[in-house]
Amino acid sequence: MTTANKTTSATKGTNEILIIGAGVAGLAAGCYLQMNGFQTRILERHTLPGGCCTAWTRKGYVFDYCIEWLNGTDPDSSPYKVWHELGALNGKSIKTFEQFNRVIDADGQTVNFYTDPDRLEQHLLSISPEDERLIKNFCRYMRRFQKLDLCPPLAPIPLMGWKQKLTMAAEILPQLGLFWRTGGTQMDDFCEQLKHPLLKKTFPLILMQDHGNFSLIPYLYTMAAAGSGNAGFPEGGSLGLSQSITRRYLDLGGKIDYKIKVDRVLLEKDGDDNRAVGVRLKNGREIPASQVISTIDGHTTLFHLLEEQYMTPTLDKLYHEILPQGGNTYPGLITVFVGCRKKVGEGEPHSTTYILNEQEAEQLPECMQGSILLQHRSRMADGFTPQEGSVIRLAYFTYFDRWNRWRSEDKPHYRRRKEEIVTFIRSFLEKLYPGINDTIDVIEVATPVTMKRYTGNTGGAILGWKSEEADNLLDRLINKDKMQLPGLKNFYMAGHWVAGGSLIKAAVSGRYVAQFLCKNMNRSFDSGFSNYQGAWHPDQWGLQLERSTSESVQDDEADVLETITANI
Template sequence: MPTPESRPRVIVIGAGIAGLAAGCYAQMSGLDSRIVEKHVLPGGCCTAWARQGYLFDYCIDWLIGTAPGNDAHRIWRELGALDGKSVTNFEVFNRVVDERGREVSFYNDPDRLERHLLELAPGDAGPVRDFCRDLRRFTALDLYPFLTPPPLRTARERLELLRTVLPSFRLFWRTGATSMDAFCARLKDPLLRRAFPFVFFQDHEVFPLLPYLFNMAAAHRGNCGFPQGGSLGLARSVEARYTGLGGRIDYRAPVARILVERDRAIGVELKDGRREFADHVVAACDGPTVLGRLLGGRYSSPVTRALYDEALHKPESLYPGVVSAFIGLTGDLPPGTPHSTTYLLSPQDSARLPAVRQDSLVVQLRSRYADGFAPPGRSVLHCTYFSDFGYWQALRSRDRTAYRARKREVADFVRGFLERHYPGTSQRAEVVDVATPVTLRRFTGNHEGSILAWKSFTEAERLTERLVAKERMRLPGLAGFSMTGQWVTGGGLIRTASAGRFAIRYLCDELGMPFRAWPSDNDTPWHPDRWGELPQLGSRATYLGAAPA
C-alpha cells in the first residue's frame, strides 16, 4: 500500500454521481483524490431544492439496484448510497390517461397486467399475451454488468456473463430488435396503441421493447424502487461515504481549464485563478464543455468527433430538456391516486404549454414516494414535459421578463389542469415553482439542459461503448486524463455510478495498483437532517399563495 506521501494524486471535476463514485473508488484503492465542484452541493442532476418547507425532488423516478443480490445493488452498497434507508416499491410502473378519461395502468406483475389489458382491449389478446409472456421471462433474469469494464473482465467474469446471456439470447435479440412503434402497430385499441410508449412516463421514441420489459421486471422483483431521501439524499449519502474515506470536496470551485504540459494533464485552473495539481485528472462533467472549453479543442479521437461534432447535433441522439412544475398543496390527493400518471393532452391543452414536444404531461405525487418531501398535512406534485432548450434559452437571453411570464403560463396551466382532474387543488396550491431546461443548464452545465445525455439504442450509444471499451475513457495523445459520467456511458444513475467505477479501474490497471472496493457498513437510519442546508435556488417561486377567487 502506498504511503500518504507517495499516493498518486487525482483531481475529479464534478461532484455528480459519477464524480462522487470515482472519488470513492479512488480512495478505496489507495489514491489521494479531491473533487472540485462548481455548485454548492453534490449530485449534479441528482438534486433537489426547497421552497416554503417543501422539498422539490428533481431526479429519481426509479433506481435500479434497490434489492440485494445483484451487481447494481453491490455498487450502491459500496458507495453507501442506500445506507440506513427504506425503499418504496410500487405495483404500477405508470398510469396513462387519454383526453376522454380512459386509462390504463401498467402493473409490474405480468399476470395482473395481462388481466387488466385484456379487460380493456380483448381484441388485442395476441400482442398483449406476447408482451406479458416476455415480461415473465425477464423477471427470471438478473443481468447488471456494471462492475468491470469489458477489457478488464476476468475469464470467470466473462463465463458468468455468458451463462446468463446465452440461455436468453433469443429473448434479448428479439425484444432488442423490435421497436415499440412496431409493437404498437399490432394493437387495435387506440388507447393501448398510444399508451404503451409512455410506460416510462415520456415517450423515449427510439426505444425497443427490451428496456420496458427489463425495468418493469426489475420493479416486480423490488429492484427498481425509490430510496428514502430521494435524489439529494442519494447524493448526500455518497458524499458522506467519500469524505468518510478521506476524500475532499471543494464546492463553489468552477474549473476554467485543464492544465496540460507536454500532452499530459497535470491539474486544473479554477475560475478564480487558483491552480491545483495532480498526477491524473478525471473529468466527470459536461462532455462538450470538457472537450471544447476545458481542453481548448486540442484533443479528440474519431469516436469523440463522431459523438461531439456529429451526434451531438442530431435530435435523435440526445435526450431533450424537461420543464418541471412543482406544486405544494395543503392536504392530499385521494388515497387511490397513483404515484405517477401520464396525461395525453388534447391539441387545445398542448397548445397552451410552451415548447411542448410530445403532447403529454406527467404528474407524479412525490409525497407518496418518500417521507419528508412536504410539511405535515401537505403534499407535493411534480409535473413534467419534454421541451426544447433553444426556445427557453432564446427567450431568457432576449427578454427576462417574458421568460418569467412564460414560466408563469406553465404554472397557471398546471394549476388549471389539476383542478379539472382533482377539483379543489387549485385553491389549495401554496407554492408553484417552474424549472426549465435553462435552469438545469445554469446549475449543472449540462449541454442544452439534457437530462440524460445520449439516448440509448442509437448510434451515439454504440459510440460510447467504443469510448469505454476500446479507448478506455481516454483521449489519444493526452496522458494523465480520463472522462467519465453520462457523457461517456449514457445516462441513468446506475450507469453513471458504474462509469466512475470504470474510470478508477482503468487508472489502477495503468498504475499497476490493485483496485479495491468494499461495502459501506454504516447502518445509521436515514434522517432528514442528512439533506443538510437545502438550497433555495433563487429568490422567489413562480407562484406563491392561494388561488384568486
C-alpha cells in the first residue's frame, strides 16, 4: 500500500457504500443497492448527473450530447426491464425512425438505410442489382436479428442458476450459425465484396461514422432493433434519461454529492490483503465507506486512485498492451451544435452522414474520415428549442492527441482551429439550407478534450474500448474477477470501461455490481419496477433554461464545458 492510499483519520463505523461517478453506471449501481437495503452515496465531480449522457443549454436551446439510439425502448424487450427498474423511461414517449441513417456522397448520390429490411432490400437492389446476393443476405440476417431479444443477460454468468444458463444456451444455440457468419465477417470485407462503388462507401457509415474494426453484428443488431422499435429516442433525450434515473435513486433514499472529485481510494490492511475503507477527495478530505465502487474511467481508477497496485494479467494486457497500441478505444469526437430560429430540413430524415469532397475534407479541421454527421436534434424530441426553430448537431471523428496538445501547449491555436470549424459549418449549412446563417443564434463546438475534461474518459473516448480483443478481456473482468481486484477487498469497478460501451451496458454493469455485492454479503438480490407515473417535463432537466419558470434549477455547467460559442 502506498502512503497516498493510507488513511489519516478514523474510518471505522460506517455502513455507507461510496459510489464514484454519477454516470449511468454509478446511478444504476446506486439504485439497485438501495433496492437491496444498502445505504449508498454517489460522489460526482460535476454539477449534474449523467456523465457522457448529458445535455447543456445556450440561449434557451438545449444541446443534447449523447443518445443517437437507446437500446431497450421496446416495452416487450428484456433491456426495457432494466430501464423500467431504473425509472428511466417512465412517463416518456419514444420516437422511432423509418431510416436509421441516410448517407449522401460528395456527388449527391444517396443511400437510405431504412430500418424495415424489406424496404431496405428493395431500395438497395434498385441502386445495385448486381449486388443482389450480398444485399439479400444482409437483409435476411437483419430479419433474423429482429426476432432475437438481445441484451446483456440480467445477471452475470457466475450468478446465474442452472435454469437461467440453460435458457440462455437454448436461446443462443440455434443462432450460432448466424452469429458465426455475421460475427466472422468484418464490415470492411463485406464492402470489399460489394460491386457498386456507392454501396461500398456508404455501408461503413450506417452507424453515423465508420467504426473501423467492426463485424457485421453491431450493424445488423442495431438496425434490426431500430426496426422493431427497440432502439428509439426517448423524450427528454440524454440528460432526461440521466435525470429520471437520478430521481429514482433519490426516491429510493440514495444521496448524491456534486462537485466532489475523488483523488484516492483509502486502504487498510486486512490479513494478507488490503481492503477499501473510504476515499480521499482532491481537497484532502477523507470520507469513510464500508465498500467503494468506482464507475469512472478505468485508467484513472487503476493508475491514479489505486496507484497501479492491483493489476492482473488481464488488466496488464488491456492497459499496457492494447491501450498503447492505439485504435482500440473509440476515437475522439468533434460535436457542433447550431441553434437557429428557422425550421430547417423538414421532410428530411433525422440523420444524414455527408461524405465530403476532397476540398471540404481538407478544410474541416482534423476530420478523420472525410465525412460529417448531421442530425436534426430538435426533431428527435420536443423541447430542445425555445421557439419555432431548430437544433442541429453535427459530429465527426477526430484526433484526440492533437486537440489535447494544442489545448495544453498552444491555446490560441486550439481556439483558432475551433473557429475554423465554425466557419466551415456556416458555409456547409448555408449550401444545404440557404438563408440559415441569418437565423443562427448560437454555434457551439465541443472537442474530445471537452469530453475528457467533462467526464474524465481516457482519450475522450465516447464509449471506452473498441476492439474484439478488449471485449473478450472485459468478459474476464466480469465473469472471472467478478468486478473486483485480487488482493483488494470491498472494492468493485463498473461502467463502460469494464462492461463495454453503451447506455444499456453501463446500466447493466451497475446491476451486476449490486448482484456481486449482495452475493458477497450473503444477501439475496432483489429488484423492482419504478411506479413513477408523472409525465416528462423540461423542468426535470435541471438546466437553467432562459425560458424556464422553475425555481429549482441548478447551475448551468458553462464553467466546466470547454466550448466555443460563435460570436454572433
